[in-house]
Amino acid sequence: MRCSRQWFALCLGLFAASVSAQQAKSAPLPAYHVNAPAGAPNVVIVLLDDVGFGASSTFGGPVQTPVLESLAHEGLRYNSFHTTAICSPTRASLLTGRNAHAVGIGAVENTIDDRPGYSGFHTKDTATIAEILRQHGYNTAAFGKWHQAPDWEVSPSGPFDRWPTGEGFERFYGFLGGETDQYDPSLYDGTTPIMRPPGRNYHLSEDLATRATQWLSLQHSVTPNKPVFMYFAPGATHAPLQAPKEWIDKYRGKFDQGWDKLREETFERQKRLGVIPAGTTLTPRDPRMPAWDSLTPDQKRIASRLMEVYAGFLAHTDAQVGKLIDALKANGQFDNTMFFYIVGDNGASAEGGLLGSANYFGQLQGLPESDASKLARLDKLGAPGTYAHYPAGWAWALDTPFKWTKTVASHLGGTRNAMVVSWPKGITDRGGLRSQFSHVDDVVPTILEAAHIKAPTTVNGIAQKPMDGSSMLYSFADAKAPERHTTQYFEVFGHRAIYHDGWMASAFHSRLPWTGFDYSNKKFEDDQWELYDLRNDFSQGNDLAQREPARLAALKKLFMSEAARNQVLPLQNMVANSSKGIPSIDAGRTRMTFHEGAVGIPETALPKTYNRSWSVTGNVDIGPDARGVIATLGGSGAGWSLYLDAERHPVFTYRLFNLKTVTFRGPAPLQPGQHQLRFDFDYDGGGYAKGAAISLIADGKPVGKDHLPASPPAFYSIDETFDVGIDHGSPAGDYPEGSAPGYAFTGGHINDVTIDLR
Structure with missing residues (x-):
C-alpha cells in the first residue's frame, strides 16, 4: 500500500525533526551570558x-x-x-x-x-x-x-x-x-x-x-x-x-x-x-x-x-x-x-x-x-x-x-x-x-x-x-x-611640550591661564622653547636649552612628528579659529518657539541673544491655582526667569552675575484665563557686553522698567539650560521660600514660549 503525498511529507518531517533533535544534543548552547575572565578585578x-x-x-x-x-x-x-x-x-x-x-x-x-x-x-x-x-x-x-x-x-x-x-x-x-x-x-x-x-x-x-x-x-x-x-x-x-x-x-x-x-x-x-x-x-x-x-x-x-x-x-x-x-x-x-x-x-x-x-x-x-x-x-x-x-x-x-x-x-x-x-x-x-x-x-x-x-x-x-x-x-x-x-606629547591652546626618555622640551605660547579668551595672533615659530632633564630636575627648575641646542632641536622635531601622528596639527590660535565649521542646533535662527515640557535645552542651542536686542514671550492659560516657572535660562550665577509667584503675580528676574539683579513683579494677580507675558531687552549698542534697557509687559501693559550697566558678551553659564515649565538646575528666579526644586508650573498650561532677536 502506497503512502499518499500528505503522508510522505509528514513522514519526512518527522524524520527531519528526529535528526535535528539528535544534532541539538551535541551542539553547543548559545552564549546567553558573557563571563568575565576568571579572577578579573x-x-x-x-x-x-x-x-x-x-x-x-x-x-x-x-x-x-x-x-x-x-x-x-x-x-x-x-x-x-x-x-x-x-x-x-x-x-x-x-x-x-x-x-x-x-x-x-x-x-x-x-x-x-x-x-x-x-x-x-x-x-x-x-x-x-x-x-x-x-x-x-x-x-x-x-x-x-x-x-x-x-x-x-x-x-x-x-x-x-x-x-x-x-x-x-x-x-x-x-x-x-x-x-x-x-x-x-x-x-x-x-x-x-x-x-x-x-x-x-x-x-x-x-x-x-x-x-x-x-x-x-x-x-x-x-x-x-x-x-x-x-x-x-x-x-x-x-x-x-x-x-x-x-x-x-x-x-x-x-x-x-x-x-x-x-x-x-x-x-x-x-x-x-x-x-x-x-x-x-x-x-x-x-x-x-x-x-x-x-x-x-x-x-x-x-x-x-x-x-x-x-x-x-x-x-x-x-x-x-x-x-x-x-x-x-x-x-x-x-x-x-x-x-x-x-x-x-x-x-x-x-x-x-x-x-x-x-x-x-x-x-x-x-x-x-x-x-x-x-x-x-x-x-x-x-x-x-x-x-x-x-x-x-x-x-x-x-x-x-x-x-x-x-x-x-x-x-x-x-x-x-x-x-x-x-x-x-x-x-x-x-x-x-x-x-x-x-x-x-x-x-x-x-x-x-x-x-x-x-x-x-x-x-x-x-x-x-x-x-x-x-x-x-x-x-x-x-x-x-x-x-x-x-x-608623550602635550598640547592645549598652543602651549605644548614633548617628553622623551627623561627629557622634556616645553613651549609656552600666549594664553595666560587666568584669562577667558586669548586674542593673541602670536606666531608659533616665535615661541621660546625650554629644555629640562627631568631625571635630575623634578620640577623643571633648570632650563638647559642654551646648553644643549642639539637635543632641543631633536625634541622639537619629535614633537612635530608626534603632533602629526595624533591629529594635533595644524596648530591654531585659540580664538581666531574657534567654532569654525562646527554644527549648531540654532543654525543661525533668529526666532525659536518652544512648548511646555521643553527641558534641558543647552544655551548654545538658542538664538544668540548676546550683544544685541531680543525678547522672550510666553503665552499661558492659567487657572485660579496657577504658579511656577514659565521659561528660564541660566541659573543663580547669571540668567533670567519668567514665572508666576504663589499669588499668580507675573514676575521676571534677570541676574547679571554679581553686578546687578533686577526683579519685576506685577502689581496684581493675573486672573484665570489666557495671558501674554513679554520681556524686552533693548541693547545700548556700541560694542560687546554693553548695557540695556529692560522691561516686562503683561497683556500689553508695562509692569516694570530698568537699565542694566552691562550684559554677558558670550554666555550666562556653560552648564545651565533653557527650560519651559520648570527650572532645571540652579534657580534663576527668586522663587517662593519652601518651593520644591525647579518650581514647576502647575494650575494651567503653557501654550508656547518664543525667543526673538530684534
Whole structure:
C-alpha cells in the first residue's frame, strides 16, 4: 500500500525533526551570558577635578585628605603621573587609552573647530574602556561629570550615542557640561533631565556617592560573581567652589599667610614625605602673578576666605570617596578591586582671575567685581547662590613645586597630578612610591592587562585605533623597573611640550591661564622653547636649552612628528579659529518657539541673544491655582526667569552675575484665563557686553522698567539650560521660600514660549 503525498511529507518531517533533535544534543548552547575572565578585578576610577599636585595632604598639601592617605598606605603613590592639562581631553584619554587629539577631543567645548583632533567628541574607532569591559562580562556605571558629548548633541533631540549610555555605561547619573552647581545641579538620569532630590542639606558630591554605593550593593546582590567597572567623577573641586559650611570653617585662618608662604610650607612637607626628591628646586612665581604682600588688606581677606572654601570643598570630596571604599569592603569586594584615585584632571585652576571672584563667570568674560561687592558676600562664599573661585595665586601654590597651572600644557604645573592606586590582591608593596613616567592614557591598558583582556582590534564592527598608553602593571611589583611610557606629547591652546626618555622640551605660547579668551595672533615659530632633564630636575627648575641646542632641536622635531601622528596639527590660535565649521542646533535662527515640557535645552542651542536686542514671550492659560516657572535660562550665577509667584503675580528676574539683579513683579494677580507675558531687552549698542534697557509687559501693559550697566558678551553659564515649565538646575528666579526644586508650573498650561532677536 502506497503512502499518499500528505503522508510522505509528514513522514519526512518527522524524520527531519528526529535528526535535528539528535544534532541539538551535541551542539553547543548559545552564549546567553558573557563571563568575565576568571579572577578579573573590579575596577573603580575616581577622577577629581582641578586639583593641583600640591593640594592634598597625601602629597604634602594643606588640605587634609585622610581617605586618599589611607588608600596610599594600602597601595601605591605615583608622583610622575600626567594628564593633558585640561578636563575634556584628559577624560577622553583616560577612558579610551589613546591620546586626546587622536580620539578627537583635543580641546574643550567652547574652543572646538573643524580640525579632526579638535572635534569635541569620541570617534567610534576609539571605544571606551566601559564598552570593552561591558562586552567582556562587566557591569558598568558612570557617576558625575561627563563632558565628552559635543554641544549640538546634548539636547533632548539627541543623538545619544555619545552620552555615557551610548559609550558603554549601562548606568549614568550626573551632569554633561564642564561644571555644575553643587546645590542645584543640572542632573541627568541616563538621558533624561531630572531635578535633584528635595531637601535643604543637599550636596551633589554626597548624592553621587550615595547613588554609586547603592549601585555597587545592588550589583553585588544580584550578580555577586560579576565584576563591576565604575567611573566616579564628581566634578569637585571645579568652580563654583561650594561646600557645607562646617567643612569650610575647619580651615578658617589657615591661609592668612598667603600663597607665597603656603608654597614654601608645602614644598618642605613634600620633601619630608618623600613625594618629591630632596634636591628638587622650588620654581619661582611668574612676575605677572601678584605677590601676596602686594594685595590690600581687603583683598587678602577675600583671597583667604576663598581658599578656605576650596580647602573645605576638597576635604568634603575626599570623604565622599571614602564611602565607595567602605561599600566595597562591606561587600567583600575591595581586595579584588583595582582602585584608581586620580587627584585632578589637570593642575589647579587659575580661572578665578588674579584676585578671585564671588561669581567668576562674569569676571572670566571681562565683567569683574569690585572688592566691596566681594566683601559683602564674604561670609556666604561656598553657600547656595554663590559661584566663587579663588585667585590664581592659590592655584600656583597648589601646584607646588611646579611652574604654571591648569591649561598650560607646556609645564608640569598643568600636567602632573597626584595618583594613588590600590589593589590588595595585586599589589604587595603597600605604601610604596612609584616615579616612572606615566600618563592618563596608561590606565586603560593597565586595566586590560589586569583583567586578561586583549585590546580589541574591532568593536561593534568598527576597526579600532591602537592604544597609545602603556600598562603600568609592571610598576606594581618593582619601584625600580625601567619606565615603559617613554614618549608623550602635550598640547592645549598652543602651549605644548614633548617628553622623551627623561627629557622634556616645553613651549609656552600666549594664553595666560587666568584669562577667558586669548586674542593673541602670536606666531608659533616665535615661541621660546625650554629644555629640562627631568631625571635630575623634578620640577623643571633648570632650563638647559642654551646648553644643549642639539637635543632641543631633536625634541622639537619629535614633537612635530608626534603632533602629526595624533591629529594635533595644524596648530591654531585659540580664538581666531574657534567654532569654525562646527554644527549648531540654532543654525543661525533668529526666532525659536518652544512648548511646555521643553527641558534641558543647552544655551548654545538658542538664538544668540548676546550683544544685541531680543525678547522672550510666553503665552499661558492659567487657572485660579496657577504658579511656577514659565521659561528660564541660566541659573543663580547669571540668567533670567519668567514665572508666576504663589499669588499668580507675573514676575521676571534677570541676574547679571554679581553686578546687578533686577526683579519685576506685577502689581496684581493675573486672573484665570489666557495671558501674554513679554520681556524686552533693548541693547545700548556700541560694542560687546554693553548695557540695556529692560522691561516686562503683561497683556500689553508695562509692569516694570530698568537699565542694566552691562550684559554677558558670550554666555550666562556653560552648564545651565533653557527650560519651559520648570527650572532645571540652579534657580534663576527668586522663587517662593519652601518651593520644591525647579518650581514647576502647575494650575494651567503653557501654550508656547518664543525667543526673538530684534
